[in-house]
Amino acid sequence: DIQLTQSPSSLSASVGDRVTITCRASQNINNHLNWYQQKSGKAPKLLIYGASTLPPWVPSRFTGGGSGTDFTLTISDLQPDDFATYYCQQTYSNPPITLGQGTRLDIK
């Protein structure tokens, strides 16, 4: 199975900051990498698909990058609504589709 390792596991930031979360795959997954945002007690929300493409409902302050084994999710100009847990997901190898352990973003 392809393992995904996110870093950091948690971080604190302030409104207006820029933060970057990384996701490393245990083997090459090309660009088959998605990012999700989950708020406590809620269903996840698709943020980025194909490593770097934003769905129409996602604001442009979210940016995805990378290919192969190393990927990033960058959030610019943090807004109060952005404080949540973020997960990466690989769909290159199916089954199983696997997810990272999550990165919790808190308000400093």
Place this chain on the structure above:
Amino acid sequence: EMQLVESGGGVVQPGGSLRLSCAASGFSFEDFAMHWVRQSPGKGLEWISLITVEDGVAYYADSVKDRFTISRDDNKKFLYLQMNSLTSDDSALYFCAKEFYFRDSTRHALSVWGQGTTVTVSS
């Protein structure tokens, strides 16, 4: 508006069975693969199953393979998850989710999610 509503969760004894349902509305259900994902209390997300369109090929995580069965009824716009031989490790919030890609079995992203139904396995 695209919507998914799960049901069927509850408390079940170890070794028991449960069938989850997911009612879809607001999109052409028959044109999209569907997924089940679960989340144990305080833990991360775990993908557990996928069913494709038309031929309905099913894929499973190792943790549920041979115990869980995913199925779909395109006429009724329902997705199902039959869960057998349940253990405490299966206690979780179960989400159904819609595939983002239209009739594409080579790529996956989960674009619409239900609110989940809770399964508790306990004696």
